[in-house]
Every structure is written in C-alpha cells, then in structure tokens.
Amino acid sequence: MEKSEELRAIKLVLSGDSGAFRLLVESYQEGVFNLLLRMTKNRHDAEDLAQEAFLKAFKNLHQYKEELSFKNWIFTIASNLCKNKFIRDKIISFIPFISKKDGKDIEIELSISNTSPVKEVEDKEWNITFSKLVETLPLKYREVFHLRYAEGFSYTEIGQITALPAGTVQTYLYRAKTELLKRFSKVEIINGDGLYILQEDK
Amino acid sequence: MTCEKLKDIISRDEAGRNDRDCLLHLRECEKCRELYGKLFGLIDNLKDNKEKVSSGFTDRVMDKVTELKAPVNYNYWKAATVSLAFLFIVTGGLLVIEKNKSGEVAVEFSLAMPEAESVSIAGDFNGWDASNAKLVKKNGVWTATIKVKPGRYQYAFVVNEGKWLPDPNALKFVDSGFGGKNSIIEVDKLKLLQGFKLSLRRVKI
Numbered sequence: 001m002e003k004s005e006e007l008r009a010i011k012l013v014l015s016g017d018s019g020a021f022r023l024l025v026e027s028y029q030e031g032v033f034n035l036l037l038r039m040t041k042n043r044h045d046a047e048d049l050a051q052e053a054f055l056k057a058f059k060n061l062h063q064y065k066e067e068l069s070f071k072n073w074i075f076t077i078a079s080n081l082c083k084n085k086f087i088r089d090k091i092i093s094f095i096p097f098i099s100k101k102d103g104k105d106i107e108i109e110l111s112i113s114n115t116s117p118v119k120e121v122e123d124k125e126w127n128i129t130f131s132k133l134v135e136t137l138p139l140k141y142r143e144v145f146h147l148r149y150a151e152g153f154s155y156t157e158i159g160q161i162t163a164l165p166a167g168t169v170q171t172y173l174y175r176a177k178t179e180l181l182k183r184f185s186k187v188e189i190i191n192g193d194g195l196y197i198l199q200e201d202k
Numbered sequence: 203m204t205c206e207k208l209k210d211i212i213s214r215d216e217a218g219r220n221d222r223d224c225l226l227h228l229r230e231c232e233k234c235r236e237l238y239g240k241l242f243g244l245i246d247n248l249k250d251n252k253e254k255v256s257s258g259f260t261d262r263v264m265d266k267v268t269e270l271k272a273p274v275n276y277n278y279w280k281a282a283t284v285s286l287a288f289l290f291i292v293t294g295g296l297l298v299i300e301k302n303k304s305g306e307v308a309v310e311f312s313l314a315m316p317e318a319e320s321v322s323i324a325g326d327f328n329g330w331d332a333s334n335a336k337l338v339k340k341n342g343v344w345t346a347t348i349k350v351k352p353g354r355y356q357y358a359f360v361v362n363e364g365k366w367l368p369d370p371n372a373l374k375f376v377d378s379g380f381g382g383k384n385s386i387i388e389v390d391k392l393k394l395l396q397g398f399k400l401s402l403r404r405v406k407i
Binding site for chain 1: 208209212213215216237240241244245248249252253254255256259260262263264266267268270381382
C-alpha cells in the first residue's frame with residue numbers, strides 16, 4: 001500500500017469514516033496473521049490476536065504518528081499483544097518432535113503450541129518443507145527471523161517492533177540460522193510421515 | 203557437522219561483509235554448500251509461502267470496528283487558537299484563579315463531556331496520581347479546583363479511568379512520551395487570564 005494512500009485512509013478514519021479502515025486491514029492482515037501464526041503456531045490464536053491487533057490500532061489511531069510506517073505500527077501492536085498473551089495465559093504447551101531411537105519413535109517436547117499433540121503430528125503442515133523447522137526455534141528467534149525474512153524488515157525496524165536493540169536483532173538472526181543449521185544436520189523430513197530427528201552415528 | 207567456517211560466513215552475512223575467502227570456502231566445501239543452500243531455500247520459502255487468513259476475516263474485523271466509536275483526531279493547536287479567540291470575548295472563568303496568602307493558586311479545570319462516566323486529572327502538580335483528583339459533573343461539565351504553586355506543569359484528564367485526554371482548552375501541549383499529548387499550564391502567566399472565560403466545548407472520545 002502506498003504511503004500516501006495509507007495516510008489518506010487514516011485521515012478518513014480519523015474524520016469519522018470508519019469504513020476506510022478496511023483498506024488498512026486488507027493491506028496488512030496477511031502479514032500480521034502470518035507473524036502471529038509463526039509466533040503462536042496456532043491458526044485460531046493467530047486470527048484472534050490479529051483481530052485484536054486491528055481493533056487496538058483502530059481505537060488508538062489518533063495516536064498514530066505519520067512519520068512511522070503504519071505497517072511497523074500494526075506489527076508492533078501484534079507482537080506486543082502476542083507476547084502479552086503468552087505471558088498472561090502461559091500458552092506454552094507442547095507438540096511432539098518425533099525422534100527415532102532403537103528403531104522406536106520417541107517424542108521430544110518442544111515449546112511451540114497448545115494444540116493436541118496427536119493432531120499436530122497428523123497435520124499435513126508438518127510434512128511439507130524444511131521451513132517448518134523455523135517453528136522449532138525459540139519464540140524470540142523465530143519472531144525476528146520471520147520479520148526479517150518473511151516480511152523484509154530492516155534490523156532497525158525489527159528493533160522498533162520488538163523493542164530490541166538492532167545489535168541484538170542481528171545476534172538473534174545469527175543464532176536462529178546456526179540453530180537451523182544444526183537441525184538440518186539432524187532432521188529428515190519424510191513426506192507424509194512427519195519430522196524425524198536422525199540419531200548421530202557414534 | 204557444520205564447519206566453523208560456515209558459522210563465520212553466516213555471521214558475516216548478517217553484518218553484510220562477506221569476502222572472497224568465504225565464497226571460496228563455499229565453493230570448496232560440499233557440506234557447507236549444501237547446508238547454506240538449504241538455509242537460503244528455507245528463507246525463500248518463508249517469503250513465498252504465506253498462509254491466508256480465513257475467509258470473512260476482514261468482514262469480522264470491520265463488524266467489530268463499526269461497533270466502536272470512531273477515533274477522532276483532535277487538532278490541539280486549533281483548539282488552542284479557538285480558546286484564545288474566546289478568551290477576550292466571554293467573561294467569567296474556565297480557569298478560575300485565586301491566589302491565596304501562601305502563594306498557591308486555585309485553578310479550576312473543566313471538561314465538557316457529558317457522556318463520560320468519570321473524569322480525573324493527573325499532572326506534575328499531584329504526582330500524576332489521578333485517584334485523588336476526581337472531577338465532579340454538573341450539567342454535563344466536569345470540574346475540579348486544585349491549588350498549585352506558581353510554575354509550569356504538564357497535566358491530562360483521565361476519562362473513564364483509562365482514557366488519557368489532554369485538556370482541549372489548554373494553551374500549550376507537549377508530547378506525553380506515550381504517543382499522546384499532555385496539556386501545559388503556566389500558573390504565573392494565568393494571572394493575566396483572571397476574570398476571563400474560555401468557551402466550553404464538547405469533546406469526543
């Protein structure tokens with residue numbers, strides 16, 4: 001969405017035309033939803049939080065400052081809402097990360113989602129690509145990783161959204177990548193059969 | 203296992219300063235090349251494969267939006283100008299100022315907002331504690347008289363115990379540091395305003 005178009009929509013909303021807010025929702029709903037999905041790993045939570053983020057933005061639109069990008073602003077609101085919810089509701093539960101040991105599958109718990117373990121394993125989403133490995137990263141890493149590589153935000157912008165210094169953002173990105181490299185060495189994705197950790201030869 | 207050199211390459215990637223040495227290593231080390239390729243394959247995948255929101259999401263948000271009051275961008279400078287214009291026209295006193303012997307000045311703060319359920323005032327003069335400075339409603343106008351020593355103070359109203367709102371009748375405003383505005387009251391200068399009244403206007407929240 002062009003900046004001028006965005007500002008026009010914001011001014012219309014502030015002058016009483018609430019319907020103009022639709023343009024802003026349509027422009028950023030996918031980005032906001034995908035960030036929240038990456039963070040919560042749960043479609044239902046991600047949509048609820050995305051809706052809450054847009055309503056919060058609407059209610060506080062008079063505080064929006066033109067010099068900031070609306071995209072940064074709505075992502076900041078979404079990120080904060082999600083982290084507050086994680087803290088408030090302690091939505092840290094577990095899904096299994098299947099490992100093979102002695103020919104048997106064992107479950108390794110990873111803090112990712114609050115959905116049913118069985119359902120998660122059966123979920124086709126898990127079997128598609130390596131990109132799902134991002135969801136095995138700690139929340140703080142996968143958030144900055146997503147903002148950088150799925151949304152293309154600069155270090156400075158990510159710093160504004162996550163309230164982290166740009167140097168810390170850079171460090172988190174480096175750690176996220178090295179963690180992913182470790183997982184590449186250990187993980188195999190078998191189509192239709194989920195994620196497997198491969199035991200290292202001793 | 204991962205070569206240490208690959209971690210170095212990734213670190214340099216992040217800092218935007220990879221060099222010929224790094225590129226040569228990638229050319230020579232098949233394992234690093236494979237892992238590096240997987241990593242960037244994953245990154246490309248993130249950009250290209252985004253999930254869609256469920257159908258009707260926009261409508262659901264907009265349904266909720268229409269249930270809310272529209273946010274209103276208050277033009278503070280315009281408000282100040284209007285206030286000044288009224289200053290010399292109407293007699294009385296929005297800010298009723300009386301100086302007592304100890305040098306304190308009694309200032310009456312007013313906010314015309316009949317639909318509000320409660321209004322308090324918080325500022326430098328009361329340690330930003332709105333709990334002990336509730337305004338009283340009469341004929342839709344909320345008022346409170348507070349004694350302050352001469353000086354320059356920032357303040358704001360707290361409407362319905364949660365909504366911060368600068369005094370639209372103030373003559374000066376500053377950024378609150380929380381994305382909004384605070385009003386400024388300069389008590390010495392207000393002596394000049396004694397005996398005058400500013401127009402009361404209804405302010406939307």
